[in-house]
Amino acid sequence: MFTSERPYIFHVELTDKCNAGCPMCPRTDAMNFCKPDRTKVFNVELGLEDFRTHFTDEFCARTEEIVFGGAYGDPLAASQLLEIVEHLTERGVRLAVSTNGGLRPPKWWTRLGEAMKRTGSRLELHLDGLADTNHLYRVNTRWERIMENARAYIATGARAEWHFIIFKHNQHQIEEANRLSKEMGFAEFTLIDTIRFSGGPTYDYVMPTGERCALELPDVKAAQFRASDDGGVALLEKPAAATDGPRLGVNGIDCKSAAFNRPYISAHGQVSACCWVTGSDEEAAFFADHGLGPERYNIRNRPLEDILLDEPFASLYARAWAQDSLKNCRHKCGRMLRNKRNTLWSA
Template identity: 50%
Template sequence: MSVNKQSKAMFDLNRQMKFHLEITDKCNAACPMCGRTQQSNRCLPDMSKVKNIDLDLETIKRNFTPELCANILEIDLCGGLGDPLAARDCFSICEYFVDQGVKLILSTNAGLRSVDWWRSLGELFARDNSVVEFHIDGLADTNHLYRVNTRFTKIMANAAAYLETGSVGEWHFIPFQHNQHQINAALELSREMGFANFKVIDTIRFGKENAFGYQMPDGTLRSLKPADPQFIGAQAESADSSGVEEVITASDVIPGISCKSENENRPYIVATGAVSACCWVEGSEDERQMYLLAGQDHDDHNINDRLLSDILTEEPYVSMFAKAWASQSNPVCIRKCGHMRRSRRRVL
């Protein structure tokens, strides 16, 4: 496999940027496939990973200065472990970015906050066409089977309050065997409510057994099973839709490593304040090796202690990742951006 050679730094503060930003590792839900969840222990949080921390508004303002924000196209408020709505300063952080002219894409299960809070968020997001991605995997009788500890009626009330303001909302639906029959009904409901679009997103988190066992909070044992691709395809074809768009295709092999973070100039920041190349590399052996080879301490690259603009102009982001791509010595990068093992999405 050939590897694209890189001659420039991974991130460039002088060209348009994007950011992937996790503002908390707290979450109301207990999705069994999430990295924060002990799926075999009543879906309790794994406290070896979860620290129940937030990035506060002052830290955000100190690092995302007006000068930097003027060069930011969009920020994804999407957690690897947390839901942004669980952050204490979620609204004020959103308000700060919108005031700076930055478009936000906020990803949530929508099970937190009041309808008044959601209405205020809608009014705020309407100012710059920011977007909320509502992750709702079924209807009243199925959504809670994966989005454990959430209540469908509350989610619908929150979504309705937001959408009534005219702001943009997307319904993201992960199909499993237990909810695949509801795709068209959920699609129709999304249109009635005023969602901008409906996306079916396949998960890549099943093992070779094609089953994922877990224990519900009440002790009930359950098993997630993947949706039938042929059934999903038939559902999509039968939908009254303008078409089906394959946004990202899983497991397609491309020539070389095409790093999404570098291409989009899109660093990742986790709730601890640690800066990383992307959500896949963060915390991995690949990342540890990059810092070891660069002679840097990863703990020094934290926006609670140092400025983001300084961190992004230091190794390993200057040359170490490019060298690893050339030598094919970073398995995570090869797996995710060399073989494109990402979720497949259909827009209905």
């Protein structure tokens, strides 16, 4: 599944801590005032020493990129994110940091930008609307603070991208958000269709104030938009043709992690195939069936590369795909059920 013969691309969740209460996030108890679900969130994080131990000069030379984002936390909530970024970029590693942008003061963001631009690293700033709508999904965030932080970061010359999930309450703001992104100096504007409306066209939640709200599916899809000739946004009459066709991997499952040599490391230090399977009951059962306890694949117990080249990654996953015995793999990489993205422009 993973190999030392190709450069690694890591997906790392630095922490399960977050300042926001996004209703659809798995860390959020949406009907309990968007508070953290304490059965899933344990306030853990990876630290600088974890990266000094495993991402040595030699290993960094064989690491193409590390993406800091995850299932439960925002990387900016990790206490040593900045020191980790500096450690990695000083060793030539390109990074991507995915965040809601609501934490840390502008001076901190300036230092982050200076470190990130060393290796052409990118910030993925998730802004789902404008001043009057962003907080409807990014609950507990403050627009003014996010804008201050974004401007401080962009002023360093580091790359920043605006990522925008489309809901019914913000679909009318796509043109204005696109224009603002260019004015501020963002390098890219990307629209996203979320797959988290699987239960129906609405998603109920309760705001911290006690107000009952509901997210609604938009009337448009990300693929319906394109950049217009005048630099704005144009809406197509029909969505663009989907680019994700049937996958041709083992038994129809073309594992993205295997294809890109892209392991996942959780905030607990556990190494998994990807963010979709990590911590799941299915993963636990799969490992237990082969006598693999959690201590075997934790970076605080064994060298990272020893874990990557050992089971279950060496052969057990491929065997399970051939037997079509892993539901999550079939669901995500067989049927391609992931968020759909449409980058309207990129500098």
